[in-house]
Amino acid sequence: MSNRPIKVRFAPSPTGDLHVGNIRTALFDWAYARHTGGIFLFRIEDTDRSRVTDEYIAAAIDTLKWLGLNWDEGPEVGGAHGPYLQSQRLEIYAKWASRFIEQGDAYYCYCTPEELEARREEQKESGQAPGYDGKCRSVSDENRARYTAEGREPVIRMRMPEGSTTFHDVIRGECTFDHNFVPDFVLVRADGSPLYTLAVAVDDVLMEVTHILRGEDLLSSTPRQIRVYQAMGVAPADYPLFAHLPFVMGTDNAKLSKRNGETSIAWYREQGFLPEAICNYLALLGWSPGDDRENLTLSELSELFTIERVNANPARFDMKKLENINGDKIRALTLDQFYQWSLPFLQRAKVVATPITPEQELVVKRALPIIQERIIKLGEIPPMLAFLFTEKVDLDPESVAKYLDGESKRIIARAIDVLTPLPTWDHQSIDGALRTALIDELGLKPRLAFSAIRVAVTGSHISPPLFESMEILGRERTLARLAAV
RNA sequence: GGCCCCGUCGUCUAGCGGCCUAGGACUCUGGCUUCUCAAGCCAGCUACGAGGGUUCGAAUCCCUUCGGGGCUACCA
Incomplete structure (x- = not known):
């Protein structure tokens, strides 16, 4: 290192x-x-x-x-070892590939995909480990001429020596792979383009990468990468450290x-x-x-x-x-942060305008605190707040069936009576007035009484806290909704 | 098939030989609170895959086995 x-x-x-x-x-x-x-x-x-x-x-x-x-x-920020898109580094890989050829570390392979496939099948059937058999490791000059005449375009293959590769994985400890199960692999396609096996190793070396943390699926390809380091002349002490997640x-x-x-x-x-x-x-x-x-x-x-x-x-x-x-x-989140995160969701759902109006912004900022602890995803905000931004609420049929019956008429009428003359329109006053009128005087169960009002005002029996919702909605619109059912 | 990796509650994990009758979090169940839904609080259920060793002592070390997963390309 x-x-x-x-x-x-x-x-x-x-x-x-x-x-x-x-x-x-x-x-x-x-x-x-x-x-x-x-x-x-x-x-x-x-x-x-x-x-x-x-x-x-x-x-x-x-x-x-x-x-x-x-x-x-x-990308975008640059650096001393760019470019950082491999498609823009093709000459670099080509240069190393030809150098590997010169050094004898790699060789041209003229086998066609069809031939390889056929031989793999044979290997499987005879119980051998499938993999390149090394046929083109040494090709005579006349054969090479013949292949070329036949129009075969060779790939460049890395020569895996006898033996094994051992490396230390920070997460898994010492890992050893026998080269019998690491066949000669392709570095460059027939069309001259590089493969991952070449590019990844070359770039990690050139870009002076010291630690490679990557998926476990790449564990068994590590010996191939190390083989490229060797061919590049990198000293083992300078190999990157591997950690397979x-x-x-x-x-x-x-x-x-x-x-x-x-x-x-x-x-x-x-x-x-x-x-x-x-x-x-x-x-x-x-x-x-x-x-x-x-x-x-x-x-x-x-x-x-x-x-x-x-x-x-x-x-x-x-x-x-x-x-x-x-x-x-x-x-x-702070209220301001929460607002910033919420806005795009509200706008995309067309609950508020784009750009948002000052009035809407005010309402959103008053409403966010009462829903902050009851959502798990920002996407839940628009449906939860929609009732504040519409003239006519959509009444949820299920909620209506459950809570708006004959009894509710009486509850709502009474609510209108006490709410209309309320001196101050805030949730404490609303709470107090309704509780006195409906719970104390009419002797109703809070759950029942408030559910009827909740459905009339918000459209659903599930909503943000009722009295705060009514406060934000405003007296006029609240009373209108109560009167409408 | 071959090679390789992995194995603690349903899930994510703590644990690196005695502190473990295995801790935390999420989920689930019950309760409290309560204007709905949440949030919050309290309680509860549930795990060392199996079998052998090593050791005074194993979830922790070794072996086997079973199970899960990955790789086996002119993909990455």
Whole structure:
């Protein structure tokens, strides 16, 4: 590891929206870099341009920013080792590939995909480990000429020597892979484009990455990466340190994927999860601070995070716990913060205008405190507050059937009587007047009496606190609604 | 199939040989509070996959077994 500064990279291949697993990795990468005072590098692995699109790349950048995982080197911010899109580094990979050829570390392979497939089938049938058989390791000049004449375009393959590769994984300890199960792998496609196997290793070396924290699925590809380091002439002491993170799994016990749960971070954002809640929850998936603390801010996370405390076993994603944490984070917001987060949701739902009017802003700011402790996602705000911004409430049929009967007519009439002449229109006065008139004098059960009024005023038997709601709604509109039922 | 990784309450985890009749959080159940819904508070249910060792003593170390997962591409 010599004495280079710590540099941790997050290098996704955006073949879609970033998902939960990606973000967990990004979070750990970021937290470790911040914890150690090192550098957080963000690189886009787009060597497979048939699957990675510009839109996905832009979305990935946006998502990381939204989460607050700011990077020191990478797209938009630049750095001394750019560019940070692999598709813009093609000459670099080509140069190294040809050097590997010259050194004899790699060789041209003329086998066609069909031939390889056929031989793999044979290997499987005869009980051998499937993998490249080394046919093209040595090709005679006349054969090479013949292949070329046949129009075969070769790939470049790395030669795996006899023996094994051993490396230390910070999370899993010593890992050894026998090269019998690490076949010669392709570095460059027939069309000349590089593969992940080449680009990832070259970039990690060139960009002076010291720590590679990534998904467990890459564990068995590590020997190949180390093989490239060797070919590049990197001293073993300068290899990056590996830490293979356990999976985040879906409820169906398979690696969390598009098929078995909500994986796209975009979805969580639309639902109204706060970035800090997502980060807090994800941090707890595979890591813990060691004490009983669970509610952590992003900066606390970066203070406490160490790789040593990362678990080796996979974690199941639990929406309920995420929601619980999100609710906690929402409750911890200041009114102003809560307002800033709420506004886009209210506007998108057309509950308020865009831009919001001063009158609406006033109402929203008065109403937010009474709903803050009763929502778990920002997306719940618009339906909860809609009754304040409409002239005519939508009465929920179920609520009407349950609470607006013959008895309720009497309750509401009485309410109108005492509310109309009320000297001051605030929730304490409303509360007092109604309680006296309905509970004390009419002898009604509070639950029953107030439910009738609640339905008439808010449209539903489930609502924010009634008297505060009436106060915010205003006397005129409250009385109108009572009179309307 | 082969290679590799993993195995504590339903879920996330604490635990790194005695402090564990296994702690916390979420979920769930019951109760309190109460104008609904929440929030809050209190209580409760529930776990060391199994079998062998090592040891005075094992959730913690070793082996086997079972179970889950990953990789096995001219994807990453």
